[in-house]
């Protein structure tokens with residue numbers, strides 16, 4: 001029996017056109033662990049992760065804190081911490097191999113193809129430069145523009161992210177803006193690159209609930225208008241369901257389930273996704289019915305991690321979960337025809 005370690009490629013999720021983001025069998029480790037003769041760490045923090053994203057698609061990446069969501073986004077941006085090492089696999093954006101990209105290719109990618117918005121928008125902005133000038137700097141770094149042209153484009157960007165009194169705001173410093181407005185400015189900075197892929201890493205953390213909803217609505221509207229692929233990292237399953245067409249669920253550095261967002265959350269296949277859903281407040285569910293996820297994320301520095309890293313927390317654990325990585329098998333087809341699949345021996 002052939003062992004399928006990767007989510008299957010399905011025409012509805014991955015049409016014949018080449019994907020914008022292609023992550024194949026990607027493993028990332030840290031140099032602090034034991035190293036082999038080539039100096040590579042032996043332990044993979046993110047282990048053999050595969051997923052694809054088509055132009056215009058919005059993929060929600062969910063999972064508990066420490067599951068490797070940000071590491072994946074940082075790898076795509078070429079911004080991994082200096083101690084991190086790519087241990088294997090492939091990473092392509094718009095057909096370009098990121099793992100062998102030259103500094104000039106990275107510069108081009110970051111100015112024209114990729115953009116990322118982070119949490120803590122205020123920290124991501126330069127505190128001593130008015131936001132209008134920060135936008136002008138970004139615009140002028142990618143195309144030769146006169147000051148007047150850059151100013152006009154900066155204003156247009158602020159208007160696109162629905163900042164009220166945009167002409168006056170151009171002169172504002174980040175500390176003069178609310179957290180929600182700072183996140184809109186970061187979005188405007190991201191849009192100034194006309195990216196084909198936007199990585200949003202918990203872009204609404206720290207904002208009040210109304211502002212969170214408004215920012216995500218804006219982000220998904222802009223992504224759809226610009227046919228921009230979006231990877232949205234979030235802890236909030238309800239928001240992921242509302243704003244993403246697809247979901248990928250990560251646990252302890254491993255991808256465990258993928259599929260259309262509504263299908264994954266209505267009919268979760270993997271015991272981990274079921275646990276996440278049961279621990280999440282939902283309409284019609286009393287708070288007293290919420291169930292805490294059993295156990296905690298295993299220490300990813302451990303040399304004796306089970307093949308399925310959820311095994312020690314799993315009520316459906318089998319003996320082979322310890323030593324054999326579970327196969328990915330398509331389990332069901334959503335009404336759209338897109339695949340819904342999970343990597344778990346209990347499903348076979």
Ligand SMILES: Nc1ncnc2c1ncn2[C@@H]1O[C@H](COP(=O)(O)OP(=O)(O)OP(=O)(O)O)[C@@H](O)[C@H]1O
Nearest residue numbers: 030045064065066067068069070071072081083300
């Ligand atoms: N600089 C680092 N050095 C060593 N290990 C690291 C470093 N950064 C991350 N890690 C390891 O990688 C794992 C994944 O980290 P990552 O930041 O990607 O998690 P995350 O899913 O984004 O969590 P959160 O939801 O809290 O943001 C962590 O649990 C930690 O073990």
Ligand SMILES: [Mg+2]
Nearest residue numbers: 069070071201
């Ligand atoms: Mg993170």
